[in-house]
């Protein structure tokens with residue numbers, strides 16, 4: 246299909262010329278392949294992965310376009326790409342979202358059905374802006390969708406600000422929680438209340454689980470409550486791992502959480518999560534993404550607890566539609582529309598959590614000048630090797 250007459254002929258993009266250096270460029274809008282789609286970027290988010298790239302910590306990407314969480318508007322589409330991946334007809338002006346990666350359908354993982362692990366997932370996101378079709382990332386006026394990226398029309402009721410988080414964070418959480426098979430009435434402990442953590446709270450509550458959240462940033466904990474967390478554990482109030490462990494045990498009849506979800510992104514959180522999940526429990530790891538950061542690991546401890554540990558990278562493309570369906574039902578409520586809105590809930594759950602046996606640890610702490618890094622700081626400072634006591638805690642033996 247031809248572009249509309251009022252379609253601009255060039256677009257602008259921001260890219261990282263080297264770590265922590267932003268540059269801008271302008272390029273002609275690309276010619277369409279028969280299966281391609283040219284879109285305007287309505288809104289793009291800053292994902293945590295972008296910060297890793299920006300700081301030069303990504304294992305491969307040291308230069309190039311940034312941005313992969315976004316909501317888009319169709320400008321033009323090729324002759325063979327007339328519907329989205331559910332068969333819904335596309336029209337110029339439609340709002341759509343797309344997977345930020347492709348599934349090539351020909352690599353060993355794709356052929357074997359592990360589509361989220363496609364070897365060629367970043368064939369285009371990894372290209373440099375000077376390479377056609379130029380618009381490989383979302384911090385730009387335009388974006389080019391390749392034939393093997395899934396696209397879905399966005400239901401009208403989902404605001405742009407909510408839809409923009411669907412194609413990375415929410416789909417990731419949805420897929421991970423399915424992979425760990427969270428069940429109704431199970432207790433899930435979510436480590437980290439950033440974007441992934443808040444989505445995990447919402448999805449877990451919708452599944453009928455009981456949700457505990459650990460973080461060290463007051464604003465995040467407030468959002469965690471707004472998104473439905475049943476109990477929050479503040480690292481500032483319980484700076485020692487042993488105290489957090491005791492708190493979780495008290496909330497779980499001395500057992501530990503049925504399921505742990507690591508979305509903190511710091512290795513120490515992984516080591517801690519192994520302690521906080523019950524014997525025979527399951528542990529989903531999605532936040533620790535950057536190879537090279539290590540933490541002591543005690544395989545015997547994990548065997549004694551008979552834990553199932555599931556690491557998940559990316560998601561199956563069909564989960565993007567599941568995420569949109571979820572947002573169409575839940576994404577217009579207050580915490581989604583404005584996640585900075587203070588929770589209307591009373592702090593009852595937090596107060597109840599302050600049982601006498603932990604009250605000694607709960608003196609109010611003064612604000613930290615490094616509050617934004619408090620979660621990582623808290624874990625880094627208080628974690629210790631798993632085998633310090635040489636065996637699982639009594640409650641899990």
Ligand SMILES: [Zn+2]
Nearest residue numbers: 292294413414
């Ligand atoms: Zn992302």
Ligand SMILES: [Zn+2]
Nearest residue numbers: 349352355363
């Ligand atoms: Zn593949």
